[in-house]
Amino acid sequence: MTTPILKVTGLTMDFGGIRALNQLDLDVCAGEIVALIGPNGAGKTTFFNCVTGIYTPTKGDVILTPPGSSKGISLKGMKPNIVTQKGLARTFQNxxxxxxxxxxxxxxxxxxxxxxxxxxxxxxxxxxxxxxxxxxxxxxxxxxxxxxxxxxxxxxxxxxxxxxxxxxxxxxxxxxEPLLLLLDEPAAGMNPQETLELDDLIKKIASEGQSILLIEHDMKLVMSLSDRIFVMDYGKKIAQGVPAEIRANPQVIKAYLGEEVDA
Amino acid sequence: MDYFIELLFSGLTRGSIYALIALGYTMVYGIIGLINFAHGEIYMIGAFTSFIVATVLSIYGFPLLAIVVIAGVAAAIWSSAYGYTIEKIAYKPLRHAPRLSPLISAIGMSIFLQNYVLLAQTSDFLPFPELIPDFDFMEPVAHIVGSSDLVILITTTIVMLILTFVIKFTRIGKAMRATAQDRTMAMLVGINVNNIISATFIIGSALAAIGGLLIASHIGQINFYIGFIAGIKAFTAAVLGGIGSIPGAVLGSLILGLTESFATGYVSSDYEDVFAFSLLVLILIFKPSGLLGKAETQKV
Missing domain, CATH: 3.40.50.300 (P-loop containing nucleotide triphosphate hydrolases)
Known part of the structure; x- marks a missing residue:
């Protein structure tokens, strides 16, 4: 396996007594579309804010490795404009x-x-x-x-x-010219037609070799786009894998739909 | 009729000088939401710098045009250095403090600079050399429009056109507008916001310095206190036009200049300030955001 362009290890973010992110690991390889999903309030946007320099994470590290370079750059604690200069660009949920x-x-x-x-x-x-x-x-x-x-x-x-x-x-x-494009719920509030167009656009961008990390709620979009999926809930990673694995993962189903109650 | 035209031109001249200073207020307010009360002092320092440079150069017998240009450039650079430094020392550390703190810091900076010039230079009025000669071709209308009025009008028009171009079309102008609209987002598209804020102070200070040179040469004397009253007037003009709006600052300045000029000419020079500030009060009552300002909507 090649070195991932973005490698996040043990990322933890505390707001006062609340732990919004807990020991999160995630990686994106060059040319991949990776999705980060989870129920509302799971900490997905906090994760983006930590990675792009809006928040400084309490613990953990974010390493960006440009393709072809052997040495990674730690983005932790950098200002947002420097992070962008190093090669991360993002869009916003709102x-x-x-x-x-x-x-x-x-x-x-x-x-x-x-x-x-x-x-x-x-x-x-x-x-x-x-x-x-x-x-x-x-x-x-x-x-x-x-x-x-x-x-x-x-x-x-x-x-x-x-x-x-x-x-x-x-x-x-x-x-x-980002090394990695971060999309925060690009399909939020879109009608089905617009979502379809967005799906095509993201595929087109990815086919040109752009690596993408995506937060999304629209499961159809996520399943059709992603190479790999990370699932988080309450600030923790609960699953990772290819779309088929995620679909079958009982923990993911539990997080989204709640637990089955034995009669 | 001649009298009316004379007042009109003297009002436009005053107004365009106010505009050069008001632009600094409005640009800084637009980008960091701060009323930079030390801005009038920057103008005063610009006048002093051009005074010193012009005096030295005239001793060495430089031609008048060279003196004006060199003094102007020197004043712009020196004032910019002051503007830049003031921002770094007095405002940047307070960027995330409550709004009142940088305001107090600005007033402190203003008092400091006044007294610094008072001690370093003098408390007397200094005679400023007449840098703008009386042109021969202006002779037939000289009783209505003076040569220095003409030069001031032309210079400020050119400066404002350049400023408009820079803000509208260049890379740095776009970055300034972006920073004014949404500072966090500007950082996220890779803009170094600190550099842009510094650039705003530098541009505003350079404009004020040019204003300082022009008005000092027009009136013929300077002292350490001229920045205070000019600063208050320009600030009034910026609020009149809608603070944060660049065309607003120019419009407000011209209206203020004309009001003062006509009030002086037709009523009495004692009432000049009464009219100017009554106008401000009226506009604030009927259009609190200023003539071209937009009503501020709270961001959610």
């Missing part, structure tokens, strides 16, 4: 676009950490700055085409439909 900026600008913002023009460059407009701006623009348009939003490039983000806003969030995350 959409967080820059709503007063245009669709195109939202994607261009994603290029920020991969480019470098600053105040002087902005005022003096050197050749390098102009070339950089052109590259940002071209790549951003390319991404909008990929998620099917090129026609809306100059709309304000807040005027897009719900499904389109979700796709825009994905495009913005992709603009940072």
């Amino acid at each position: 959409i967080r676009l820059f709503s007063k900026m245009t669709v195109l600008e939202n994607v261009m913002i994603g290029r920020h950490c991969r480019t470098k023009a600053f105040i002087l460059g902005a005022i003096l407009r050197t050749k390098a700055t102009r070339r950089e701006e052109r590259e940002i623009l071209e790549m951003s348009y390319g991404l909008l085409e990929k998620v099917g939003l090129a026609d809306f490039a100059n709309e304000f983000a807040e005027n897009l439909s719900y499904g389109a806003q979700r796709r825009l969030e994905i495009a913005r995350a992709l603009a940072t």
